[in-house]
Amino acid sequence: MTSADQQALATIDLEAIAHNVGVVRECSPGVPIMAVVKADGYGHGAVRVARAMLAAGVREFGVCTLEEALELRGAGIAAPILSWLHSAGADFGPALAAGIELAIPTPAHLAGIVAAAQAVGTVAVVSVKVDTGLNRNGVTVQEWPELLARLVEAEAEGTVRVRGIFTHFARADEPDHPVIELQAERLRKIAAEARAAGLAPAVVHAANSAASLTRPDLAFDMVRPGIALYGLSPMPEVGDFGLRPVMRVSGRLVRVKKVAAGEGVSYGHTWTTPQDTVVGIVPLGYADGVPRVLSGKFDVLINGELRPAVGRVCMDQFVVDLGLETTAAPGDEAVLFGDPRRGEPHAQAWADQLGTIHYEVVTGIKGRVERHYLGGPEL
Ligand SMILES: *Cc1c(COP(=O)(O)O)cnc(C)c1O
DSSP, rough: GGGGOOSSEEEEEEEHHHHHHHHHHSTTTTSOOOEOOHHHHHTTTTHHHHHHHHTTTTEEESSSSSSHHHHHHTTTTSSSSEEEEOOTTTTOOHHTTTTTTTEEEEEEHHHHHHHHHHTTTTTTEEEEEEEEOSSSSOOOOHHHHHHHHHHHHHHHHHHHEEEEEEEOOTTTTTTTTTHHHHHHOOOOOOOHHHHHHOOSSEEEOOOOOHHHHOGGGGGGTBOSSSSSGGGSSSSTTTOOOOOOOEEEEEEEEEEEEEEEETTTGGGOOOOOEEEEESEEEEOGGGGGOGGGGTTOOEEETTTTTEEESSSSSHHHEEEEOOTTTTOOTTTOOEEEEOGGGGTTHHHHHHHHHHHHHHHHHHTTTTTTTTTESSOOOOO
């Protein structure tokens, strides 16, 4: 099927990815970029966006799980890939065999990774994940001396090589918040202690999108942005930083019909036509990632005009009030969100209505929505 045949489409603009890589590079000049492509590339398709990012000059990738890392490697992506969320008892063998770099947040993880490296017959390349104040994953101040001693031992035995030390900020979207500096200082201290003990980490890194865009002084050896590369600002209230949204979600009207004044529309009749009107049916519903709580709270762009969604969002579809004068016809495209410079609603409009962040909006697109890629490198 071509994209014109698709009822529900997420169009992923790989040229926008390249543009966004350039924006991050301008904000944190001179440092390599590790692009975060966890959660299937924030819902954009990890392998395709990773290839576009590589072509745009990204050097490395960060993912959450071992499976995500193996998917990229299996697709032929040879660049360094760091995976950072796994239990100490995970099966590290396949990842080590595939040359995946593993984050180490506890001595127990190191033990599991050493055992797997011995079994595979390889040297595990690892990065220490440091908890400098997020209080989530990462080695704590209490565990650090033990982990450091064991890392030194493991390097001496030749089972492990410590390539990196990294942390994650809790409040990078508040660029002047003092906790950012506190976290950076703790990271510097840990890196210095590691070096004093004889380790030689090649890369220290901390900066997510917000820090990459606003705190070049905290870029260390590499920045590690995610959301900005997908064209969404980590600080929407500050500005868009010139980023271009990569994902555009649309559906084709499957039905256009007149409804008389005073009729209830969709389940529960939560909306009643104030006058005779024409409605259109858009074939995306909550099973596709259009949250039901958005019912009646968003607009779609149809033939250059914003029209309100009305009544309940159903599992498979929702209804738009097109107005009596509409020229819209079945097959016309309704854009749910995309790039405001084309007049399309922004994912942030959904986030505002939902009381969440646009990260959740783009990663929430699912179900029957087919991805279609524009531009970028050939497969
Ligand atoms: C998700 C994630 C990032 C990227 O965060 P953004 O806000 O999307 O830039 C960076 N580092 C870690 C450890 C993450 O989990």
